[in-house]
Amino acid sequence: MSVEFNVEDGVAIITLNRPEARNAIDRETSLGVEAAVKRINENPEIRCAVITGAGSNFCAGMDLKAFLRGEVVRLPGTGLAGITQAELNKPFIAAVEGYALAGGFEIMLACDMVVASSGAKFGLSEVKRGLVANAGGLVRLPRQMPIKLASEFVLTGEMFPAQRLAEAGLVNRIVAEGEALAEAVKLAQLIAANGPMAVAVSRRVLRESLEWPEAEMFDRQLEITAPIFASEDAREGAAAFAEKRKPVWKGR
Incomplete structure (x- = not known):
C-alpha cells in the first residue's frame, strides 16, 4: 500500500509509503493521498492532519520513472500527489525527515x-x-518567503x-x-483540542486576508468572524474556563 492512513484523537x-523510492509520487500514491484528503475534509471528528513519509525520507518528488512510463501523477482538481491543489478544510502539518525535494x-x-x-x-x-x-x-x-530567497531556491535547484x-x-x-x-x-493535538469553528474561521482569515485591501481588512474579518461569538462553542469555551474543566465542543 503506497499510502497509509490513521486517525487517533x-x-x-x-x-x-514507498520508502524504497524515497516516497516518490507515482499515480497510485497520488490517488491514495487524494482519497485520504477527502476523508479528512468530510469527517467532522478529524480536527487536524499530519502528512509524513515512511522510512528516513519525506518525499523525493514526482517519480521520474513513473513519468517516463506515462503515468499521470497530477490529478484533476487536486494536483500533484492529490494534495498540492486540493481544498484542505483542516489544518495540515508536514512532518519532514530526510529529503523533501521537488514535488515533496x-x-x-x-x-x-x-x-x-x-x-x-x-x-x-x-x-x-x-x-x-509548477505544483x-x-x-x-514567493508568498511564503522573500522573493530573493525564493529566486535562489527555484533557479539554482540546490x-x-x-x-x-x-x-x-x-x-x-x-x-x-x-x-x-x-x-x-x-502540535496537531494542540490544534485539535481547540474549538473547531474558531480554528476553521481563524485559518480562513489568515489565508484570505493576504489578498485583502488594507482599508477593507477589519470589515471583511468581522463579517467572517462575528458568527463565532454567537456560537454555542463560544459559550461553552467561556463556561469551561469559569468551571476549570475541558470544553466539550459541538462545532456549532
Whole structure:
C-alpha cells in the first residue's frame, strides 16, 4: 500500500509509503493521498492532519520513472500527489525527515505548518531535470518567503538544510532526527483540542486576508468572524474556563 492512513484523537496521519523510492509520487500514491484528503475534509471528528513519509525520507518528488512510463501523477482538481491543489478544510502539518525535494517540497508548501528533523534537506530541484516547479513552488514560495530567497531556491535547484528554511520562516520547529512525526502530532493535538469553528474561521482569515485591501481588512474579518461569538462553542469555551474543566465542543 503506497499510502497509509490513521486517525487517533482527532488527528489524521497520512504516510507516503514507498520508502524504497524515497516516497516518490507515482499515480497510485497520488490517488491514495487524494482519497485520504477527502476523508479528512468530510469527517467532522478529524480536527487536524499530519502528512509524513515512511522510512528516513519525506518525499523525493514526482517519480521520474513513473513519468517516463506515462503515468499521470497530477490529478484533476487536486494536483500533484492529490494534495498540492486540493481544498484542505483542516489544518495540515508536514512532518519532514530526510529529503523533501521537488514535488515533496511542494507538498510541504501546501501545508499550514512544518516540523522538520535537524538532518532534513529541502530543495526545488526541477530545473536540474529540465522541469519547472509548477505544483506550487513557483506560486506559493514567493508568498511564503522573500522573493530573493525564493529566486535562489527555484533557479539554482540546490538543496538547503532545515535551519536555512527555519530562518526564512518556512519551518516551525526543528527536532532531533527521527522525532519529526512525534512532534508534528503533538502540535496537531494542540490544534485539535481547540474549538473547531474558531480554528476553521481563524485559518480562513489568515489565508484570505493576504489578498485583502488594507482599508477593507477589519470589515471583511468581522463579517467572517462575528458568527463565532454567537456560537454555542463560544459559550461553552467561556463556561469551561469559569468551571476549570475541558470544553466539550459541538462545532456549532
